[in-house]
Amino acid sequence: MIILESILNFDLAIFEFFESTMRVAWLTPIMKIITMLGDDGIFFIALGLVMLIFKKTRKAGLVCLGSLLVMTLLNNELIKPIMERPRPYNLTILPEAAAKAAAEYGKDFDWIGCFGLVDWTIDRFPGFAEKWNAGYVWPGIVDYMSSKSLSFPSGHTSSAFTFAMAISLVLKNKGVSIPAFIFAFLMGMSRIYVGVHYPTDVIVGAFVGILYAIIGYFIFAKLYDVVYPKIEAAIAKKKAKK
Secondary structure (H helix, E strand, O other), rough: OHHHHHHHHHHHHHHHHHHHOOOOOOOOOHHHHHHOOOOOHHHHHHHHHHHHHOOOHHHHHHHHHHHHHHHHHHHHHHHHHOOOOOOOHOOOOOHOOOOOHHHHHHOOOOOOOOOOEEOOHHHHHHOOHHHHHHHHHOOOOOOOOOOOOOOOHHHHHOOOHHHHHHHHHHHOOHHHHHHHHHHHHHHHHHHHHOOOHHHHHHHHHHHHHHHHHHHHHHHHHHOOOOHHHHHHHHHHHHHHHH
């Protein structure tokens, strides 16, 4: 209980900092573009597919796409449903959000995650609900997502860090790795900026994104090293027969 309240207080403090200091008119359209590039991972998938075309980056492309698959399975299909954390803009309207989700999807969303051990309802904390209502400001930069949409950890951030780490592990090129990680950092910042993720979602999203890439690298780099030479040999043999 005390730990959860501390986490939410930390998140609220960062939101208030963004509201008072970071959120300015000229930066808003930039952050909106960055955050939209992460929608459904399409941008990163497209980059991975492009890399598959060229022999020099083919292995990196496979590892990036494979790592994104690992991220999707573990992050979106496993961790998020287990944690069942509501989006920041739902935290002040939990009963209404849960009822809407239940009516729309036929499931009772009580926002009690981690096998019933973590209750995200802020009304249990004396004075905290009022503090959150006063401190968290929905900026309206992007549209509200579905009431079913879960928050922890950030999928956009995980995707960006997964891609950055995967491409770094394969190419080992600072000229590629540094821009990739800078973009991943900006992706995470954009999710806080537009108000759809808690800062702790982003921090954990970055950490697990790197972990997903490491897992993906050991699986798909090995797969590439075993399978691709055989494919090349088969193609060469076929050409030789002609």
